[in-house]
Amino acid sequence: MAAHASLPALIRKKRDGERLEEEEIQSFVRGVTEGTAQQGQIGAMLMAIRLRGMDAAETLALSRAMAASGQALAWPPAWQGLVVDKHSTGGVGDKVSLALAPALAACGCKVPMISGRGLGHTGGTLDKLEAIPGFRVSQSPEQMRSILERVGCCIVGQSEELAPADRVLYSLRDVTATVDSLPLITASILSKKAAEQLSALVLDVKFGSAALYPTQESARELAQSLVAVGERLGIRTAAVLSRMDEPVGRCVGNSLxxxxxxxxxxxxxxxxxRELVITLGGLLLWQCGLAGAAEQASERLGxxxxxxxxxxxxEAMLGAQGVPPDTAHHLCSGTPAQRRQVLGQARLCEELPAPCGGWVQRVEALPLARVLHELGAGRERAxxxxxxxxxxxxxVDVGQRLREGEPWLRLHHDGAPGGGALGAGPRQALQAALRLAAAPPGAPPPRLAEAILPPGTPPGAAPGR
Structure with a gap:
């Protein structure tokens, strides 16, 4: 009877705080995939889930139904236990995937990394790769298998056949103000990973002033949901909580x-x-049994x-995904000047001076990302x-002493909107990102705050903190 319940009845049930049965969730996802559910009805269900939540069983059922809404990837039996991926909840300057995928492949993993283009302040992993001339992000499952056989890793976009229900729900979450719903985030991430037929998954769940979740506690709740549901989907799953108040590394913007x-x-x-790459990769190598503990695995990644x-x-991955051999070689083995020539440079490059002297406390990621977005580094809509x-x-580095007038930021852009010079407003916003004080700061908190591992993990297996 539950499988035949009307969609309005299911919306009403969730609206009133009742739990949905697995068959009811499957019925909703079928309506989403087959187009029989109206957008208003889908939006109403998303809002009901956002307000009333879902328990672990409902979230698992939603993840399974979304994964089953399209095709699943298939891998050779010899790769059993070695197919891995990573997902980040997003951050400013987060280029970890570009280094992590080939490092894992060099250690013996198969890495079919399915990534996205960024929405918001700056681009996503695919945008960064599309800065490389000739790189092709669209690959069929057959092409992905061929690249993994030859190279060990690929970084591609989500095909229309993979978890199509997620494509519909993801596009509506933003316009219905349900982006931050924990069960919807969990199902969105894990439905795609389940369709990848992964052996192991590591998640970088960010928190802080430039992250979706502002506090470590709220990020921990999402990480625990992801690890629990991932394990029940048959994927060995671990998560790391990392701070996102300052940019990852020194560079923000796709080519840089x-x-x-x-x-x-x-x-x-x-x-x-480097710490993010070897820690996340170390967890995956450990989960695959390629190292006895995460610390040993991190050393191997290093x-x-x-x-x-x-x-x-x-370099081999670039060639396998369409980049001409000379271009890939100059990018990977060339001088810094040759690398910049391959990627191209902005028309203008200017340095911002410190407005006063002092000790660098930190550089705020969010105001920096907002100005770059205004200059064209990000997008509002797909x-x-x-x-x-x-x-x-x-x-500059945290703890460095700056004199008034010393440069602290180098900005690359093609002119402010309308083609003019950078205006006073953006310049002031950038200067506000630099936090100075009269005294040196104390030791900064570590970028990596906590690891969330499945219950029963042996002591000593997790990365120490």
Whole structure:
């Protein structure tokens, strides 16, 4: 009887705080996928879920139904236990995937990384890769298998056949103010990962002033939901809570972030970026049984960055996804000037001076990202064009003493909206991102705050903090 309940009856049931049976959730998702549910009805159900919530069983049923709304990827039996992926809840300057996927492949994993284009202040992983001439993000399942066979990793966009119910619900969550619903976020992320037929998954759940969740407590709640439901979907799942008050690394903006990811792949780059890469990757290697503990696995990831194997894998991935060999070689093995030439540069490059002297307390990510968005680095809606060359480089470190007039930020842009110079408003907003004080700051909190692992994890397996 439940499977035949009308959609208005299901909306009413959830509106009144009752739990939905698995068959009822499947019926709703079928209506979404087949187009029999009206947008108003879908929006009403999303709002009912946002206000009334879902328990763990409902969230699991929603994730399963959304995963089953399209095709599932299939992998050779020899890859069993080795197919892994990572998901981040988004952040400013987050270029981790660009270095993580090839580093994992260099360590023996198969990484079919399905990523997205960014909505909001700056672009997503696919936008960064599309700054590389010739890179193709669209790949069929057959092409993905071929690339994984030859290279070990690929970074691609979500196809229309993979979890199509999520595409509909995701597009409506923003316009219905239900983006922050914990069960909807959980089902959105995990339905795609379940359709990937993953062996293991690691999640970077960010919190702070530039994250969806402002507090560590609220981020922990999402991470625990993701880990619990992921495990029940048959995916070995772990999560890390990381702070998102300051940008990841020094660079924000698509082309500049590619350059910084290459530094990481070359054994260098900002320490916080490297820490994220080896910690997240170490958890995946440990989950796959390729290392006895996450700390040992992180050391192995670090060696792949230092010995050139991760960078060689990235170059091979670029070639397999359409980048001409000379372009891939100049990007991966060239000088900084050659790399910048491959990616192109913005028309204007200007440095902002410190408005006064003092000790750097931190550089706020959110105001920096907002100004870059105004200059064209991000999009409001899917399909909006973005300027891949717009970005900024942070030139100072926390704890550094600055003199008045010293440069602290290098801004790359093609002119303010309308083609003019950067106006007083954006310039003031950028200066407000630099937090100075008369005395040196104390030790900053670690970027990585906490690991969320499945119940029963042996002591010592988790990364220490």
């Amino acid at each position: 972030e590619v350059l910084e990811a290459l530094e990481c792949l070359d054994g260098g780059g900002p320490p916080d970026l 060696r792949a960055l230092d010995d050139g194997s991760a960078l060689r894998t990235f 399909g909006d064009p973005i300027n891949l060359r717009v970005g900024a480089e942070v030139l």
